[in-house]
Amino acid sequence: MIQHKQQQNNPTSSESGFTIIESLVAILVAAVLLAAIAPVIVLATATRVQSRRIELATQAAKTYIDGVRTRAIPPPASTSTGVSLNASDAPTVGSLTCNANQYCTVPATPADNLYCIDGDGGGCTIASTKDLIIQAFRYNTASTDAKAGYQLGLRVYRADGFNSDGSLRKAPLKQTTFTGGLGDRKAPLVEMITAIAPQSTSFNDLCNRLKDTGNTTSNTACN
Template sequence: MIKHRVKQYLAQNSQSGFTIIESLMAVIVVGILMSAIAPAIALSVATRVQARRVELASQAARTYIDGIRSGTITPPSTTIERSTTQYFLDSVDPPTASAAGLASLHCVSLDETSGCSSTSSKDLVIQAVRSVTSTSTDADKGYRLGLRVYRADAFSDSTALQKGTKQATFTGGLGDRKKPLVEMTTEITTAKTTFQDFCDRLGGC
């Protein structure tokens, strides 16, 4: 009777727990799974970061437009004359990638320090230009406002900034910082703007 109990105990004890080989196999399987899903996780995080950056740039542009309309922000000094049929931002060169170019733009500081720095990955800068036509050159009667929003760290080196092609929201990396995050145009009206002024800028009514 005693021998039978000893044999039963030894049999149960030899089959309990994991062996070293089983543990190693589990570690290998987990490693393979992590390697497989790591790129997807990185892509998801990068896309979320870029989407958030584009969202902030859009908010900054809309806030700038509201400031222009309310008079709290001075209208841009850069004015170009174009035909009514042209998307005038295509004819506007991007700012110079330098400290002077950075300082000449409207700053939107989103980090802890005041002002915009070319070393900041959070700060944004806005390039603004107003467009008038040959039949409507009086800016006091309203104008078309064009905006490009860039990352401040796009000015960290002398590589030329780009125009026309916005950064993709879906990206596997941190995006091309030399491209604008947002481009948009809108009409700015004043107390002197008349219906005819709109017609002149839009090419007729």
């Protein structure tokens, strides 16, 4: 005769699951850890985006300079009153009318000789976070002819910085690579000065282009 043994429930079985309280404690600990590392993640992401933006601005500036040197891009019409970047005013804010990779027609004042670097394929607009605007100006005390050789200065701004919520800035202010947010839209990403030589260059031409008329103590005769 086969005897059936009744299975008894073991209240202390090791297969019992988490209680609701334990689950809530685990969720709370995870939330605290996420809150602690969130600022680091945000800072790292913002800095990476800003570094990429400055890298693109540097490439745009070098491409513009190469285009001016090879005469593929016309030289800027506006002139500077000195060699330093601080000698020329920052552009005025407002709407932009710019075709891709061309000089803008609006604004068109002499101080706003702006060149559009189209980053999203729709021309440069103040609503874009990818478009870049190059402000270019030249300096030559000896000649007003751009073909005579000159110092070329430029600043690269974000197109969305032209929104009329504040004035654009210039040297010595510049956007930093390390940032915890969207960056300063009003400050230039990159500033550069380089020499654009004429087809025939002499020491006298070079001296006239480089000397600063505002500094009388450093000026010497270019003869």
